[in-house]
Amino acid sequence: MSWSSMVWWIVLLCVLVIADPxxxxxxxxxxxxxxxxxxxxxxxxxxxxxxxxxxxxxxxxxxxxxxxxxxxxxxxxxxxxxxxxxxxxxxxxxxxxxxxxxxxxxxxxxxxxxxxxxxxxxxxxxxxxxxxxxxxxxxxxxxxxxxxxxxxxxxxxxxxxxxxxxxxxxxxxxxxxxxxxxxxxxxxxxxxxxxxxxxxxxxxxxxxxxxxxxxxxxxxxxxxxxxxxxxxxxxxxxxxxxxxxxxxxxxxxxxxxxxxxxxxxxxxxxxxxxxxxxxxxxxxxxxxxxTVPDGVILSDPIKPYSVKPVDMQLKLNSDSSTMQLTGYIRVRTTEIGGDSVSSLTLNYKDRSGGNNCGNTTCTYTTTLLGSTQGFDDQFIWFPINTAIPTSTGISSFTITLNMVDGTTKLYDNNGNAYTMQDAIFIQKPQSCLLSGTLTVTAAVRNDRTLLPVNMLISYKTPTGDPNRPVPTLKSAATIMTNSTCIGSYTLYTATYTGLGDLAYASKIDVISGSDSSALVDGFNAASELEATCRSFQNPPTSTCNIV
CATH class of the missing domain: 1.10.420.10 (Peroxidase, domain 2)
Structure with missing residues (x-):
């Protein structure tokens, strides 16, 4: 092996060792x-x-x-x-x-x-x-x-x-x-x-x-x-x-x-x-x-992300021409120090992977919101809250840390970018949970309305046995039915009853398509829903579009 090849492999090995999840x-x-x-x-x-x-x-x-x-x-x-x-x-x-x-x-x-x-x-x-x-x-x-x-x-x-x-x-x-x-x-x-x-x-x-x-x-x-x-x-x-x-x-x-x-x-x-x-x-x-049973395959030890998107969620806005991207970016500051980052910029790609973001730029810059401590690690949080045109959408993003010293650090998810799909997402304002009855509304992009739309609920039921403190985890699938077309999206709804006292602990997946065509907005917390489903204030001039 040549010296240059050896250096390359050493560099590659170092990258693999320190790579983020x-x-x-x-x-x-x-x-x-x-x-x-x-x-x-x-x-x-x-x-x-x-x-x-x-x-x-x-x-x-x-x-x-x-x-x-x-x-x-x-x-x-x-x-x-x-x-x-x-x-x-x-x-x-x-x-x-x-x-x-x-x-x-x-x-x-x-x-x-x-x-x-x-x-x-x-x-x-x-x-x-x-x-x-x-x-x-x-x-x-x-x-x-x-x-x-x-x-x-x-x-x-x-x-x-x-x-x-x-x-x-x-x-x-x-x-x-x-x-x-x-x-x-x-x-x-x-x-x-x-x-x-x-x-x-x-x-x-x-x-x-x-x-x-x-x-x-x-x-x-x-x-x-x-x-x-x-x-x-x-x-x-x-x-x-x-x-x-x-x-x-x-x-x-x-x-x-x-x-x-x-x-x-x-x-x-x-x-x-x-x-x-x-x-x-x-x-x-x-x-x-x-020490686990035969057949159980454990992952590698869990390591903290250097940069991690958390609770990233889309929501169709009432004007139907935009959808709101919300969530957080968590940044590990254990080695770099909590005061070393001045701001964070999210750079996103449109639905086709390009840079067409309508009448807005494809960037969003945000500042520090809070900090978290682990036993051995420190993290800071940056909130995300930006409108994205429904006509152009979003497919992925990268993250840039803007450092106090004027330098920048790019994070691209190990070369994969942080992918987002805008084909289906839960509409939390139009969803609700009350007395064990869950009503869920999802926005489905109009080019996928011929595909099946389903809701999958993971929920807990008490065992009723004081010597069995861990509730039973169950799941149920329900077909979602279409209702109103709003611009580039159509709303689908489903209701599930009888969730009981632990209904708040349920997790919700909304799914467009099946098998290889399936796209999912998953693991949404029922505890984040209000008791009343809000009406969608659809503008009178809204038309039904295919994007």
Whole structure:
């Protein structure tokens, strides 16, 4: 290979390594939950685990520790024998809450909180995996990479989880069927027990009733800090871990001692190094959440976009000659600094991919609106609100950051541009939700009125079982019927009834065409609709046009 060729491949490799995710991605919902932690447009997913000491579910109940345990208990029902895995991190915990392996209220309250974020684009299993990232990072621990794509189970897992009374050999066999070696068993136990404690209500043989001020005996001296005190205090012989010392010894429920001592304390001593502990925990906890059933294909770990369009939406304006493009552009400023961008310019192409934007320019410039913080990242937001002629439309856009120092940075979605379709879009002002009845209006471009138009709803229904806190996710398809032609578009409507108390959590897709001809305006939130559908104020002079 020539030197010039080698340089080219090095440059190409660097580009591939630092490339942004390509928008849109199947993981976009998870990405926002993961990284929009606090501030403007925060998802508030960490509401009960930030700070690490948060006991939102009651005294002595550290929610971060409960989230971490939930992931292990969900995964631990897996069997991994002879190269075949059944079960894994698959959301089966929601069907296992009455099992004697899952005593106590922690798993129920964890799933109940996460259920609000359960959608067709964020499975229960993926949310539990995100819970590990949140719990560990909130407590000062390492970043646990999270992939997307987990598929939820429809029933309980095939086998139970390890119990404190088991022998060390039994523990080894149980972890082996999960796909973990003896060393990894010790590591994941130490990492999982870095925060939280043992509750006397659930384990009175280990923590006698009334022996603690808040019903919980901490596993180490820093109950609300993800660190290696679980290991260093054990090695020093001054641990108060109730799974090592105290009543658990006589009751043969001193499970941490059994596990840590199983290889003569070799592995646990290695964890006495703080950096090693952090690195190992990131690795084994990622393995824990990436243990999934055979046939489930996980994505690459979810990374934050440098620049991401969010909630980009078209709406036909009342004059029918224009449509309004609204939404946000989120800019990651972790490396460049939040005050380094003075404005943002959206440069869009017309419906044919050209620069014909009628009597307007094909650009829109906007300034900063708000900022968001993640555990390790910072973002700023720029609002989009511009009129686009219906006669010329829009097909894609690129984004230019105008920097304070006078330079500019172009983002083109890894060379693909950020694509937009204007063939069909929901008309939110003419759509409404009231008492479980959803009425949806969509604008369909007139050159597609011979194609079928459908509405697909993803909605939740409560199980009615207090031991099943995660609602059932259902879907329904409805044919939309055409009504009024307004300029270059025709309005289509559909109504769906009986959505119940969780109707606000529904997501709406409107679809023009089918199979290869299908174009979709998807994942619209019913919670953004008003209770009354507004009338469309069609100008008297409007005519029906084909564009």
């Amino acid at each position: 390509t928008w849109p991605s199947p993981n976009d919902e998870l990405e926002e939950i993961m990284y929009q932690v606090k501030g403007y447009k925060a998802t508030n997913f960490g509401g009960t685990v930030i700070p690490c000491s948060n006991e939102a579910s009651g005294p002595g109940r550290q929610n971060a520790a409960e989230w971490l345990r939930a992931a292990f208990h969900d995964m631990a029902t897996t069997t991994h024998l002879n190269g075949i895995r059944a079960g894994g991190l698959d959301g089966s915990l929601q069907y296992e809450l009455t099992s004697s392996d899952n005593i106590g209220p922690g798993f129920n309250s964890t799933l109940k909180f996460m259920a609000d974020y359960y959608t067709s684009r964020s499975s229960v299993a993926d949310l539990i995996a995100l819970g590990v990232y949140y719990a560990v990072r909130s407590c000062g621990g390492p970043v646990v990479p999270v992939a997307g794509g987990r598929v939820d189970a429809l029933a309980a897992g095939p086998i139970g989880v390890p119990l404190p009374q088991n022998t060390a050999f039994t523990f080894e066999q149980q972890f082996s069927r999960m796909g973990f070696s003896k060393t990894e068993m010790i590591q994941v136990t130490a990492c999982g027990h870095s925060i939280g404690g043992v509750h006397e209500n659930e384990f009175p043989a280990i923590v006698p009733a009334g022996s603690t001020p808040n019903g919980e005996a901490p596993l180490d001296s820093t109950v609300a800090q993800f660190d290696n005190k679980i290991a260093t205090e054990y090695i020093a012989g001054n641990t108060t871990n109730p799974l090592v010392v105290g009543p658990s010894v006589k009751a043969t429920r001193n499970s941490d001692y059994k596990v840590f001592n199983y290889d003569g304390n070799v592995t646990i001593k290695a964890l006495a190094d703080a950096a090693e502990f952090s690195n190992i925990c990131a690795t084994v906890l990622q393995k824990l959440i990436d």
